[in-house]
Amino acid sequence: MSDEKTPEDILQKVCGESGCDQAALYYLAYPTMNNLTLCATAGEQKSRERYWRSQIHDPHTIQRLRDATIPFSFSDDSGMGGKEHLIAVPISSGENTIGAVVLCYHAEVNPSCDHLMESVKKRSAALFHGWIDFLVAEQSRPLSFLFNIAGAISASLDLDRVLLNVVEQATLLFRAKMSSLMLVDPSKNELEMITAYGCSLDYLDKPNVPLTGSILGRVVCENRIIQLENVFDEPFYMHKAFARREGVTALMAAPITFKQNALGVLNIYSTSPRRWQRSEMELLQTFADHVAIAITNVRVHEQMLAMEEQLQVSAKLSTLGELAAGLAHEIRNPLAVINMLIHSWKSSPPDTEDFSHDLDVVAQKISDLNTLVKDLLHLARSRPLDLQPHNIESIVDRVLRLLRHRIRQQRVTLKKKVHVLQPVVQVDRERIEQAILNLLLNALDATPKDGVITVELRMEEGQFAIDVTDSGPGIPQTELPNLFKAFHTTKQSGTGLGLPMTRRMIEEHKGKVVVSQNTAEGATFTILLPL
Structure with a gap:
């Protein structure tokens, strides 16, 4: 049994020896010993996977286990349907029961109790050490959650x-x-x-x-x-x-x-x-x-923020004024040199050597302007992508929770359609969440009261597609070419940055965002992400 290093390894061996289809390892929590916690599962590869409860609190089942000296059958309604036969084999350490190996058969069987007990008993030392590891992990488990909460609050x-x-x-x-x-x-x-x-x-x-x-x-x-x-x-x-x-x-x-x-x-x-x-x-x-x-x-x-609002407005205006003055100065000087050379060429055409020198000067001044633009773009550069496998439906649900008040105030009916069995894609969660949020905000702006917004998850030609459809009046044809241009907006209070930012975030994922449908009954924006 040297190859049985993990609880999953032990369960897999017990599965093979007992002939069961699925198995689960439950440990009793110390010191109360009044609930069972799921620690590991295993089963035959061809067998349908069973849903196991993460915890069992039923006092009758737990007391029955603590009193048991041999395997016993019991019922549980958390399976995946169909006939099941569950047998609990107690795990003992001395006179104390510390847990159970629960065996699931998809057909009625009568296995030998002695054989099942022997299969578990010969691994009792490893199972006891696993129980100790489980207790240590349970004691330290809350710390990581509290650290996460404290970090989120401070950040x-x-x-x-x-x-x-x-x-x-x-x-x-x-x-x-x-x-x-x-x-x-x-x-x-x-x-x-x-x-x-x-x-x-x-x-x-x-x-x-x-x-x-x-x-x-x-x-x-x-x-x-x-x-x-x-x-x-x-x-x-x-x-x-x-x-x-x-x-x-x-x-x-x-x-x-x-x-x-x-x-x-x-x-x-x-x-x-x-x-x-x-x-x-x-x-x-x-x-x-x-x-x-x-x-x-x-x-x-x-x-x-409310107390300092006026000061902040003044500070922003001052900063913008200083920035504008600085940019005007930086741009004006190279342009003045270029303009002077052009006028000199008009009044007296230079010889070949002087003309070549003047062109070098013009090229240098243009290079200076290009460097200035690069420095400004550097200020807007974002952090690197953090690509991880994420469930897109969960991200959509998270965004919908954030927009719940706006949706309710506007009396909009929100429909979600999922046509993908496993909507998991490698994405930067925060950026995809922001992109979906931007599209939904635009949809809410376009949709009248008592309207309908639909979010649909599907596959399109090997790509993962996220559709956001509003029930507004559609997008004027004249606006389509400028839709993703920065600072272009048709809203009175809009900034014109939502869609450009969305496109940039999706393009960072090697994907694209398009207007896939545009009629008088509404528009559909589609995010396409590579798998």
Whole structure:
């Protein structure tokens, strides 16, 4: 068994010896030993892949495992459909059960219990060491998430992005089904949905929750964490229909406060009934405290910006004036020399030697102007691309969350169509996100109230295509040639930089952005990315 170096190696060997189709390794969390965490999976290559729960909290199943001395069958509804036969083989260390190897057969079987126990028991030492590694990793796991949150807060004043990052990290850390973040609207005395992760887009538009007479309102008003083992058993939990549609059951909610000021609530949901440990409650409160810091930082920054707005405008005008004067001086001098030489040629044609010398001077002055332009372009040069495999649908969903308020205010219907099974492409996430954001902002500007915007992901001739279609009046034919030119805009408050920046970012990916459709019923912008 020297070749069994990883949990996956061990499971693969157990699969072969037991004849099962799929296998999973679950360890009990110490010291409570009241939940099972998925650590590894394996299976036959030709076998259909099974979905394994990341955690099992069912008290009956866990108690049955802790009492078991031989393998036992149990049921689970998290598979991929079809007939399944699940057998849990306990992993023991001395008199204590530390986990289980769960074997999945796609047909009814009656394997020998002694054979299954022997297959796992002879690897008990390696499995015990794996449990120790698992416990160490679980203890250090929250640190990386907290570092990510702290880094995001210190590096950005974009509150929407920071808050979305918080709920995303919280969902992953707690292995939850979804997370949401709601902030207090003082004018209405309600909690308003701000962002969420792991849910449908419809969930983001659920109604506000009143601070009085609701569970989440109690979290805020009493400034304490509340958890519900089953939200459907709680009469004061509102929006049970949303919970049912999202497939969530248990809730843990932490207050977001700063210096005794109630700001909102951070919520974690799991699919099955469960009770969170005290350490998990404290960890969620730490996340909520980080959110309070982020919100406060942004609000203070906004106040500073408002107070200094006039000074900033004056400073910008002064800087622009100095820059314009400097550029005029730098350009005027070479042009004056060139103009003087041209006039001298007109009044008295130079001989061959003088003419050659004058041409050298003209060439040098033109070179000086070219160098000046290069220096200006250098100021706009961006950082190198950071190409990584990213799910484009997830990026689109992230942008749609950022635009949720604008979409709702404009009463626009947003349709998303995905025709690609695995929409994963090597991209720089931030730049593609910005490019999609620019196109969607333009689509919103063009689309009237109660209109429709469609985002479509598909393949086109070996390239990945992202279509953004509005329901506006279309683009005038006279504007099409200038559409991607810098500073060209038809909007009263536009800068004319959105589309040129988008084209530049896509071209950095060796792709292109085009107007693929333009009618009186709307226009379609298409991003094409190489695979």
